[in-house]
Amino acid sequence: MGDKIYRVDMNTLSYSIEDVPSDWLGLGGRGLTSTIIAKEVDPECHPLGPNNKMVFAPGLLSGTSAANSGRNSLGAKSPLTGGIKESNVGGTSAGIFSKLGVKALIIEGIPQDESKFYQLHVTKEKVEFIEVPELVGKDNYEVLDTMLEKYDKKVAVMSIGRPGENCMLTANVSVKDPQGKLRSHGRGGLGAVMGSKKIKCITVDAEKYKEVTIADPEKFKAASKIFTQALQKNPISGEGLPAYGTNVLVNIINEAGGLPTRNFRAGKYEFAENICGETMAEIINSRDGKTTHACHAGCVIQCSQVYNDKENNYLTSGFEYEMIWAFGANLGIKDLDQIAKIDALMDDLGLDAIETGVALGLAVDAGILEYGDGEKAYSLIADDLANATPLGRIIGSGTEILGKIYGLVRVPTVKGQAIPAYEPRAIKGQGVTYVTSPMGADHTAGYAVATNILNSGGFVDPLKKDGQVELSRNLQIATAAVDSTGMCIFVAFPALDEPECLPALIDMINARFGINLTGDDVTNLGKSILKLEKEFNDKAGLTKADDRIPEFMKYEKLPPHNTIWDFTNEEIDAFWDF
Amino acid sequence: MSEMIQVTVKLFAQYRDNRFKVKEIGYKDGTTAQDIIEDLGIHNDKLPLGVLMINSKHQEETTLMRDGDTISLFPKVGGG
Missing domain, CATH: 3.60.9.10 (Aldehyde ferredoxin oxidoreductase, N-terminal domain)
Structure with a gap:
């Protein structure tokens, strides 16, 4: 090529x-x-x-x-x-x-x-x-x-x-x-x-580039059409994501009792309605913003948005569920405008929404700020973190290190990385992904929420252990392969429910390179990527003891379902039996 | 005469359009989740039912509603 x-x-x-x-x-x-x-x-x-x-x-x-x-x-x-x-x-x-x-x-x-x-x-x-x-x-x-x-x-x-x-x-x-x-x-x-x-x-340089070469343009075009149609006809990628963005999740995860609230103390946030996707869409529409916005050329889902301030001036875009959860439910802020202001600041500084937000949620336990104090959160980022003051460096070192410095036990991390917006005790398949992914606690590595909560790809009861390890394994294998194609992870929704979607994706790869991959080849690619990553981590010194949930989740019951993390080590370690 | 039960009905995403967000509604004893879905016209909505929860747990449409239950209805939604 x-x-x-x-x-x-x-x-x-x-x-x-x-x-x-x-x-x-x-x-x-x-x-x-x-x-x-x-x-x-x-x-x-x-x-x-x-x-x-x-x-x-x-x-x-x-x-x-x-x-x-x-x-x-x-x-x-x-x-x-x-x-x-x-x-x-x-x-x-x-x-x-x-x-x-x-x-x-x-x-x-x-x-x-x-x-x-x-x-x-x-x-x-x-x-x-x-x-x-x-x-x-x-x-x-x-x-x-x-x-x-x-x-x-x-x-x-x-x-x-x-x-x-x-x-x-x-x-x-x-x-x-x-x-x-x-x-x-x-x-x-x-x-x-x-x-x-x-x-x-x-x-x-983008001035002199050419189109990429396609080995079989006709076959590519035909497969591309089927793929695009699958994305458009699927109710999630075709309707839900464009209308409300990823933030549509606030309400459904909250209703399911899996929205981590106030540093993972509860699974429901009483102000969810203030920060949810439905409220956000109303605000965007009333301020002349945009509920659809493409983060890259060729996106037909357009889950992103343009969020304006009260004077209808641009405030932020790419205003996602994880950000809104981290500063909303987890840090107790209930004003969406305040979270949007912090989002814009963090884009400019280049800060991770999840790691920074979860670190600030833990900083409440450390006595650095109080829940819901958006002004203080803003200034900790704009003044301390940005200027690398000693306190800014502590927060900027992430959740795990902040927890160690302040002698805290309720530290929500796996492999040193902050747990994202789905409670492992109430959405157990997602918890399996957090503990087993070579990436650390990462929601995108194997999105079991789809099948635990959203009824995509079937249903596996989020509150029970049954089937979760297998679910997470299958999703992580598929995701490792999809992450190699350049596809947005949200093609997972049509891929789980529209039978023509994955074959069309494979046909496009074959037509692009003039090769003959099968579905099994793609699965094997996903498996080999995961194993390669695991092997690197093993050599780096990570062990089975790093594939574990924070201990407090094993003894602190999470309301409203009052569930704990109850997997045995053997059950988790069986993830790698493939 | 059959007894009445009170059910809190919560609607989400597009199901709120021309309906409501949350409402307490009285139904006859013996009402199922499916009866409520039909009562609200959601079975005819252009977006099929995605998720049904009763008291924060996923349930089947055939589930019998009890006094004091909360039913939450969602079209297919997703994100990440």
Whole structure:
């Protein structure tokens, strides 16, 4: 296909453009980032030291006309979990990398002169290293605006704000979206890895790119049509997500008693109605905002939105369930405008919504702020975290470290990573994903909520243990494969319920590359990715004892169902029997 | 004459359009979840029933309602 591996060495400020090794040819996205990390990174290396690498890789279908194929993967050893990490994002980077023929961008080493920050500019022919002293200490939007003045408006931009520069474990890598706003490579502190390599931003030329080549255009077009129709006819991807966004989940998870409230003390939030997707849609419509918005070109679901303030001026976009939960139910804020203001601030700084929000929820137990104090939460982020004061660094180190510093026991993390917006005691399949995923507590790694709560792909009772390990295993295998295609994870909903959806997805991959993958091949790909990631973690020093839920969830009953986490270690460890 | 029961009915997402968010409604003893769904016209809604919970637990449409129950009705929703 003519795709190349672009390899950058920050130690020597040099690059090479290499042929793709034959065993990487059929890989993309997570499959490729995890393969490269596992092969080239010493699992025992310090994540912020010279031997960690960052690998960006677009999905197999990114850059094509396939609906929802614009996800870009970023892999590294995580400084938060100490294990392997893959985080994928919408925005424009995946399509632009693919069209330029960049199969992966591998960044290794650390500059000898650690006082400088660089911009990397990737074009078809070369990688430029540009010193950017004027951008040091600036946040994402200023970096983005500077790059948009310098280059064509379509240029891909990946950047870090001050928390990334300061190597904080809550830092994301932020990515420009088609509207010039930001999306995030979230979780795991990947912004800190970029900061450690002294890279302020990466730009990718979008002026001279061509379309990606398709081996069998007719077959591709036919499969693409079936796939798009499956997405549009499915009630979740076709109706629910466009109308209310991901925040439609607040009410259903709350009704099910699985909405973590006030640092995981309860499963129901009495102010859920104030912050739910239905209320948000009313506010957006009354302020001339948009309830649909695409985070990447070719998205037909459009779950994102534009949220305006009371004067109808733009406040934020990409205002997601996890963010609204973390600062709403979990931190006790009931004013959606206040949460939106914090969301906009965190986009600019490049902070992980889940890790920061859960750390602040725990900070209440530490006596740092009170539940519901949105003003204080805002100032802790804007003043302390952004300026890396000692308190800001404690919060910016994430939930687990904050808990240790303040001597707290109710610390909701797995492998050092904060648990997201679904209570493991009340949505047990999702809990199995949290404890077993090589990524740490990650809701996207195997979204058992679909089958535990949403009646997608059947129904497995969320309050019982039966069938949960198998459910999570099947979902994690499928997700590892889907994460390699460049597809948005929300294709999982039609894939679970529309029989023509997955075959069409596989047909598109086959038509793109002129190959003959079967459904079994795709399942095997998912299995091999998971096992590769697990093996990396084992070598990094993680053990079975890291595949465990926080102990307090084993003895504290969660209202309203008054359930505890009751899996035995043997039941959890059986996850890996495949 | 059969006795009456009081049921709290909660509707979500598009089911709220032209209906309500939450309402306490009296029904005849012996009413099932399906009877309530039909009473509200949800069986004819363009969006089929996605999730039915009674007192925060997933239940079948055939479930017999009891006095004081809360029934929550959702079309298919999702996110992540």
